[in-house]
Amino acid sequence: MLSRIAENLYWLGRYIERAENTARLFNVQANLMLDLPKPYRFAWQSLVDITGGNEVFGEHYDEANAINVQTFLLTDMKHASSIASSLHSARENLRASRDGMPKEAWEEFNEFHQMTTKRLTAGMPSRTRFNVLNDIITGCQQFLGLIAGTMDRNEGYYFLRLGRNMERVDMTARIIDVRSANLLKKTEEDLTPYDSIQWMSVLKSLSGYQSYRSHTRGPVVGREVLRFLVQNPEFPRSIQQCVDVVEVTLSKLPNHKTTLEAVTPLRELIDTAPVRTLADDSDRLHSFIDEVEQALINLHSAVANSWFSVNH
């Protein structure tokens, strides 16, 4: 297929997954804040850091308070990774590749995009925010379900799946990072009850609470949650599972040898992750996530070099 279309579909997958997971990310943070005692509700800035939008945020906003961060992550078109921007970019990529897609895909996404844009720009008091974000998550899932049920298993399908799963690794890693930023210092003994509540919140944001319970008999504790999110081979949003899918998907594409090799460093990181230590040390957790992000960037470069257009 055309390199440009392959690239469009790869990014379509990434942007949809990004929109969905930014909604999840925001929900988990908002819920964490509600669970914490008032003096500790300070961490809005960390959300901006985690989504990699520090510089843009600094240019347009004074203070990282709830309203500003909400606007920035959900509706701001100046921020390339906001939900509104991601959905817009997804639509543009879909538009450019729509002749290779099932006819219903464009219709469905267009309607979803229109509806979401309307709701996002209408302003969101916190009592409706959860529903709006939840509908965005559902809308993305519905679209991908439509694709899964109607699209030929051709190269285009695999590029879309590749983008989606690479982005999912990225976003699961970032959501774990939110937790690292909110990790409370061990010395504050009186706060330990909150510890398990917070990890539970992370699981729920990834729709993983039920799955975690069926895999782990014990209570919700940091090291087990981390083991689950990083290394579980069955949970569809675990890093391990997504990387498995990435490998299978790559093997369906033409001339995949070099890109498949580029997965190895990522795989090694996951296999050897010291979950016990990471759960207790926010700095080490943060730098582990950084390494995962870097491995992903390298993998992306390998993908781009192998298949995407050389003109731009």
Place this chain on the structure above:
Amino acid sequence: MSRWNNYDTENFFDELINPEGKPRWASENVARYLDSLSKEELAERQQAAELAIHVMGISFTVYTNNTGIDRDWPFDVVPRVIPESEWRNIERGLKQRMTALNMFINDIYHDQQILKDGIVPSELILKSRDYRPECRGVDVPLNIWAHICGSDLVRDGDGTMYVLEDNLRVPSGVSYMMENREIMRRTFPELFDSNDVLPVDEYPTKLFAMLASLSEKTEPKVVVLTPGIYNSAYFEHAYLAQQMGATLAEGRDMVVQDDDCVYLQTTEGLQLVDVIYRRIDDAFLDPEVFRKDSTLGVPGLVRAWKAGNVALANAPGAGVADDKAVYAYLPEIIKYYLDEEPQVANVPSYRCDQPEQLKYVLEHIHELVIKPANESGGYGIVVGPHASKKELREAATLIQENPRNFIAQPTLALSTVPTLDDNDELAPRHVDLRPFILSGKDVYVTAGGLTRVALTEGSLIVNSSQGGGSKDTWIVADRDNPGPTETGVTQDNINDDGIVVAATQPHLLSQDQNQSQEQS
């Protein structure tokens, strides 16, 4: 009482209803059926059609403020009906026209015999904005330059059908012609039972066969070159590529290598391209030759074309015959190359570069239509009877400054077709007609074409971006009214010499049968 008794054709020629309020013979079934529907039922059909358009995703793009907005394609459910006997004459006239135009273009880029013989003034051609000296001496496959043409036809008050212009650059609209038929089949299936309507669905097959014939390979790689998703006709580019099984590509998807061959950049590496159906204007085609700032084209494309390594449809430079000033010479051009009289009329045109005709134009400017020679899409046209004194003075000045750039024509009273108005009543609205003509080893004309309708009362503007809509166009065979061809004969069983190869009941043909006949 029939609703047609109240239908006022207002001294215009109505395509369906005669001045006595009676249906014309070819439209009888349609008119009777429409009459049997209540106002509410008719409005329901219109809504059903609009819903189908939305669901099918038939859209066009309006481009404002850097954002493209997709609008649903505006459509009216009342078909425009043309008797087959009349259509066969028009078809012959269009084939004649295209044959002559292609001979003309090939002559212009080779010996320029027609200029040497003084039939068409050299000045007129060599100074035309669309004359491309770069194309001089290029030998194109089959000597055809304008492979795809969309000619605009209008009918005047006395019923005469005229060719208003020939669009030889990148005419659009054919996808809507096919989609309109699909919508009608969904919303008025019962009408097709009582009428033998000539099919239009074979166009993509004909187009692909014509494009493939431009290469000597048995399975050439055919590409549709689009300016991209922001082009207003992108829907059509994608539609045609899909229907033909061709690759839809943008300029940046292709490269020309040192071997002067064109390649697609694919996930499996470079892939050789043999034929390009380009939907980009000459000027943007190749920054090495034409506009240097073009990012839509492919650097080196013209080089590859000249080397004979890729075929371009339409060929660069074909637009030279698209000029309104050339249009005015069409009768002479047909006579020169074919020694025939035009079979479909040209609108009488005054050529402002001829002093005595210029004098007439300036004296009668208030009753004429003034057209710039090389604009398309209705730009710069001044309609004398509708223009203010100031507009007429300005037009006169422009003409005197540069007479070669203008022609003038009498104002035509465009025909009408009953159309659902805002109150769900049927009222006459003005229409034109754009058939599409394919020229390759032989010449093919679509059965009918795209009928565009001005949805506003009294308006003559049919462009979809300015309040125009469209209608399905029916070429109807009628057994009781024998025309030049025998009853029950459709274009499927007439070969290109007009000889009937098989007589079949047209409406009993299935699509598969159609295809097998084509192959035989």
